[in-house]
Amino acid sequence: MQEKPAGWPLEGDVETLPEIFLELHGSQWPPARGDVPQGTAEVGSWSVSQQLTGSALPGQVRAASGHSIPSGSVSFAQPEGAPLTPWARGPLNLGPGGACTLYASHDGVGQAHGLRLGGFHLAPIAGSSLSTTVDLELDGDPIRMQKPFTLRWRYNTKASSFAEPPFELDASWVIDQVARSTGYYQTPALVTSAFLSVPLCGGTMADRGSTITATVAGWVAAEHQAGLGPGSSIDASLSTVVPNKFHISCDVAGAGGRIIIGGAVFDFSSTKLDVRSGITTLASAAYPVASGTIRRVQAEVTRTGNNLAVRVRCGSGAWSAAATAAFGSAPWGSRTDTATIDTTLSPTGRWIRGIQLHAADDPRIWIPPKAQIDMSYSPIHAAFGIEKVTAWEVVQDIAAKTMGAAWMTPGGVLVYRNGERMRGTDAPVETIEALDKLEDLAWVIDPGEIADRVELTYTPTDVETSYGMSTLWESTETIRIPARKTVTVYADINGTTNVLSPFVPLWPPTDPSVTKYADGRMSRWAAATSPDGSGARPADNAIRVSAVMAGVSRVKISITNATGGTLWLVDGTGSPCLILRTGLHIAPGEPETISHGPAVEDALNPISLDAGAWVQDADAAQRILDWLVGQTSTAKAVINSVRVKPDLSREIGDVIRLTDGHTGLRTEAIISGISLAGDSTGYTQHLDLALLDVAYQDFDAWLERESITTFAAFDTWLAANNITTFEDFDQWAIDLGGTW
Known part of the structure; x- marks a missing residue:
């Protein structure tokens, strides 16, 4: 769900209607009027819809994969004295293709305190000389991702002669490269003064400087996103020699990682920075604020002779007090132009990414991410066949072949969610009760989605x-x-x-x-x-x-x-x-096919998926096959176009808990479609919901919250809560996370 702006009214029985505005970026039409600035119109009637497709959700197992591209329409009054017409000249003339943003606000005009309903480009515009309104069609297709995509890549992993090199990439790295090339960043964009930038979002390529050799033990997920895991080391060449004052910015989780320059070791954990000479700690600086699993941290390093003064921060706020590390000799030479990124030493649980060494402080380091890209868990040697397709098509293909899904959020964030999360492993963001918020539960089960034989073809290298x-x-x-x-x-x-x-x-x-x-x-x-x-x-x-x-x-x-x-x-x-x-x-290499179920000649309703070269690893292929078997072994239900009490912060991909006191329904569902429509008198919201199987992550998360680590401790908890029969246990499990 989107985060609502400060001061947004609390949900109540009587909905306070927001105002709806359309901001036409770079346009001088419509002219300013009252407190509404030039280029912005207060909307009369409007609609927005978006569907989640291509993720093997119930109702889509046999459907072709594709991106969720929002669309919409708006109608608003022609401004007096300056109507929009095809024959207008100068600033009143407006053509299709222009970028615009539709947003709702309870605090007047301005996106700063509004809730985005979507970013669009103008499609057909219609009106008439006698009409008092103008109608605009809105297309959410991101134009900047419609150009051919060129991937820069070099295999860096150290390998013994004539030995097959290990997998160096996760398939999600290609999505990250697509995103970065089109302005969507999950780690900060390259800043001007950087002399090394290595995103490490599932691959070792550098944006500035270069990675020379690498030993990648494996990519590890933190908050579902890929970073450099334990046991890895990357040697990098800087674009200039190390200055006497510079900044180190990076994302860390768990035990973090180390950046080594000459004889100086900068060890970033999730709470502090230790400066070492070898294994000897010379100085430590604790982060003033440290929250969240992934933490963007920054260190300012100042060298004076053999001493280093460091201070740190999380976010663009206050720095910590400076700590001084006194080295016995120069921490690095005057011509040092290399660095090492390392996660090989204890403690275990290291994770680091988004590394930039930059000479000047730069506020762009703290710009919120515009991409949320899960680790795909599909290791690959390289990407093939992407020279003559668009950036959008590349992301679409990876999402389809890895059983994930990709979409643009109303807030303008590119999302790739891996197959595991599309099964509903996230905690529900809200509970929707049928008696309170739903008009009806019109469900559909398609027996055609039940397969007795499942085949997966993948392409090893x-x-x-x-x-x-x-x-x-x-x-x-x-x-x-x-x-x-x-x-x-x-x-x-x-x-x-x-x-x-x-x-x-x-x-x-x-x-x-x-x-x-x-x-x-x-x-x-x-x-x-x-x-x-x-x-x-x-x-x-x-x-x-x-x-x-x-x-x-x-x-x-x-x-x-x-x-x-x-x-x-x-x-x-x-x-x-x-x-x-x-x-x-x-x-x-030659495609390989693995299967589950009866022989081809005996199968009544088989299903097959060709994952192509986005799945190159046999273990990853088997995992996807198991996933498909689970999705197609029984018919699963979808609930289409159910009217709910509107909440403009809902997004496709949200996992919700759905309950109905009349039917006894208690389950989790994923929002696979949202349709909004409104005018000055009110607005409606309809959802498409895919009912999810129970996820054992619900139970795991509950055990972690309760600090229960043994069967004996679980038995004690059950007795203390009067859960003494299987019927009691079944009801508790249903309430916890779905139908067991």
Whole structure:
């Protein structure tokens, strides 16, 4: 649920109607009138709807996956003397596609004290010369996510020669990269003065500086979101040398993590910062305010000679008192430009992400997140096949294949919720009682969703390691390089790689440092002064070739002719010759299918899901299959379009507790659809609800709250609360979290 603004009226029997405003961003229409500023209109009639799809919820198991994109419409009075018409000129002219925000307020105009009903773009606008109103259609499709997405990625994990490297990424990292590229951040955006920025949201890539090598023991979730877990270490190269005064900002949970610069160790826990030399603690600074599981913390570090003065804070408020750490020698050298992010040492339970080292303080570090991205629990080596699709489509595909769901909230936050949470493992945000708030419970159960055979197809990766012998691409056309010119070609490869082998001539080179490369190793080129390969062979340095990754599966190759004549990249027979190789090649392997249930020929109502290359790990595939079997083993109910007492703070994806005294219904449900409509006389709200199976997390959470850790302690609690029969226990369990 959205957090209601301060002063929002409490829910009561008589609803105090809010005012509804539409703010047209950057528009000079409608003109200002009274206390309503230019570009804002007080709305007459309005509607907003949003559906949650593609998460294998009841009623959607066999449906195609997709994003929940809100839509709406508004109607408001034409301003006197300045009506909106297609033939208006200047500031009165308004066209489709403009960004706008619809919000409700009990405290006058202004989003600062309003509750957002959604961020939209204007779609069709309709009116007439005789009408006193103008009608606007609202489209919630985020335009900035409709562009093709290019993923920057490099495999950094240390691996022994010819050993299959471990999984380095969680699939949610790709969603995080999509989000960051389009302005939705779950960790702060890169600040101007940063000389290292590593989000660590399921991947090791840096936004500023670079990660050199990494040992990733595994990604761990805190508040469902991925961070660097225990046993991991990442070496990073900074974009500049370490200054004498700088800031370290990061998210920590549990035992946090360490950032090592030279001989100085900055150990961030969830309550304090310890500054160490090796294992010796030289100074400590406690956070003035520390709340929440994930805490964004910041340290200011000032070096004077061999001493470091540090102070810390959580949030943009007051700093702690400064603590001084006296080192026996310089904590780092004057030319130090590397750092290490480390979670290998005790205590256990370390978790860190969102690391930035920056020279100047910057308020953007404290901007609230605009993305909430769960860890997917689908480890991957790399992402494939995303060069020619939009950012929206990438997120949609990952959500569908990992049994999750993704949507935009009315507050403008991009949400990806993993499959486990879509089963309803969150605590209910409210209880809706049928007698009090519901008109009727019209339910639907579709027997067609019951499957007796479930199949899941996933795509493991083929990982080839070598001494630069894996061929990625060969030219099939002759490339002509004019004298003193550079020609650029793009090579689309199968799969991806972490590093491209350097280019050397095809013939035995005269350079002793290059002759060690046997035939079939390293990237190669051959050139001739004529396209048929005839003529004198050019010198070894006649051609300079460099290659860089321009996407997951695309390579940019730059070829420079250092001679005064035209050269053709051909061998002695006139065949095209430009060969790109690597020492680590990761490509999609052959799809594998796992199943549950009777043989194909005996199945009456089978269901299958192709998770593609977003599921590459056998354990993750088995977990998803088990999840699907549970979702399709029995028919599950949905309640569609039930009218409830309105609450504008409700959002799709909210888990609620639903009770009905007449029917004895006591269960949890997830809001899978919301429809709102209103005018000056009032407004209505209808919900689509998917009834959820009981989640054992409800029981686990209760045990944790009650500090019950043994069966004996549980028996004692039951006796103390007069729960002595199975009937008593069943009723208690129903009240706790659903139907057991």
